[in-house]
Amino acid sequence: MLDEKATILNAISSHPCGVRELVEKLHWKTQRVVSLLKTMGEEGFIEFQENATSTRGRPKKLLVASTLGVELLETFEKCRRKAIQINYNDVKSAVYQANLAKKLEGSNVSPFQRFWELTSLALKIRNSFTVENSA
């Protein structure tokens, strides 16, 4: 639900539009969009503004994100950036690392020492490549 609200806020914050235009933009079912907009309106995340540039008939109502809506969107984006993103292969890789640490200990090699060595090697590779390229 929060994902969908953020998607709507994202769509209207960059380009205020009417309900029909929003439905077309999102490719969602009209009923779903209308129902979400109703809830979001009640929660104070969106507002309707009359489009002053409309020339004929009733002025068109444009959906805009309220101050609270903008705040929600920004917080949502911040949280999404902080979320740990992994897939099954990352988990497999973590299991491999854990087993390797055991194997190292079993062979009398300190995993910390190995980590330190790897970090020094990574720095050496970074520095040697930078020097080579700037030479």
Next chain:
Amino acid sequence: MPSRFAIPSLLRTLHKLVQVFEREKIDYMLIGGIVLPAYGQIRTTQDIDVAIAVKDIETLRRLFEKLRRNNFEIPTTPNLDAACVYLFDRENVVDVEIWQQPDGVIFDKQLLQRRTRLPIAENLVVWAIGPEDFIINKLARKDRRVQDEADVISILVRQKDKLDQDYLVQRAKEFEVLGLLESLKKKSQTT
């Protein structure tokens, strides 16, 4: 107080490998996380990945023989069709993956020309995969992790103007990862 742990050396493993490859005149290059600090973010990796170009079984047999003599444990018999061979350097306690058919990599003229010489120690200069092929190798992996995508983004950010975009797109098309590459390019612009 002396540590109860011996100090192993990845460099020693690398040195042994490179010596064998060069003596046997085998085209090779480092691939995977170990090369990443050269082009992208600094991240450590626990194993060594090497891609080799061996076309005949006799050369592969000779290579296995030489590696075994250098204390590498190889649990399999030489097989040209094996995508990857897992080695273990008993002396230094290091896992090595030797790739005969790495994902997204074809040992052709272009690839070999684009390899980079990495001087990683006073007496050790190694061949490493070029940045564009590194990206495609990561994206074409069958077991691609989110970490691989993050690695690619770090290269796109750091090597931005230095990458050969035409070559990158050409390879991405060949390995059907163009869509993924484009989406990571977009992400790299907001990073």
